[in-house]
Amino acid sequence: MRRDHLAHVLALVAAMAAISAPVVSAQTLKLNVSFDEAQRPAPAGQKPATVGLQKTPAPAWLTATKHSLVLLAIEHGTRLALDSKTRNELSGPFFRDYIDSVHIPRDWDDGDSFAVNYVGHPIHGAAAGYLYRDAAGVRGSSRFGLSTSYWATMAKSTAFIGIYSVQFEVGPLSEASIGNVGRHPATRGWVDHVVTPVMGFALMAVEDALDRYFVIWFEDHFDNRAARATIRTLFNPARLMANLAQARSPWYRPDRPLGR
Helix, strand or coil: CCCCHHHHHHHHHHHHHHHHHHHHHHCCCCCEECCCCCCCCCCCCCCCCCCCCCCCCCHHHHHHHHHHHHHHHHHHHHHHCCCCHHHHHHHHCHHHHHHHCCCCCCCCCCCHHHHHHHHHHHHHHHHHHHHHHHHHHCCCCCCEEEEHHHHHHHHHHHHHHHHHHHHHHCCCCCCCCCCCCCCCHHHHHCHHHHHHHHHHHHHHHHHHHHHHHHHHHHHHHHCCCHHHHHHHHHHCCCCCCCCCHHHCCCCCCCCCCCCC
């Protein structure tokens, strides 16, 4: 098989994996799937049903890392499906091209558009942050405000964003290994390394504020489920991506069923 044909086949497989990743991951990574609304608590005086002994929850960083693999599959699948330059770079020797693509940047710009660097990367960074925060499950950590639990969890989420960003740029499952971004000097820059965690943190705070002060207000005044789902997804795009990576509906909220 010719190399260009192989590249197209790999791109198709990656795109199919990105589409099916949120569902497939539930079995391969043993994640909890919940396309339905949050489970209602048991009535007063009635104990919830349990099956067997309860297992000790996995560390937040481990659960978040498992979910981030699904997020990576979605992102790289999208790159391969939509970017011909990325597909073309698959034809060379993998390890040699990967090593040649890892460099310490000398400039700020990496050749990408403003939309990619200052819109796309903050969204995917915030999505990784939501994965950590959801895995941490700290009470009150998702409600925007001045509480200690909120900002402490935000700080840890930002650290996770930074680690995710480094992996996405130069790690074994990165733009450097899949597409050889960085092999050419014009594609090396500090912008993604800085913007992804910093603006990802800021975007999380903005989305949380919008969710608390606008989306909830909207839901209190409008009962239409489709309208509520649309508002949730439009004003929280990073949370939408995090939900998909966890095999949840895009408009999912752990404490607010859509039809409440």
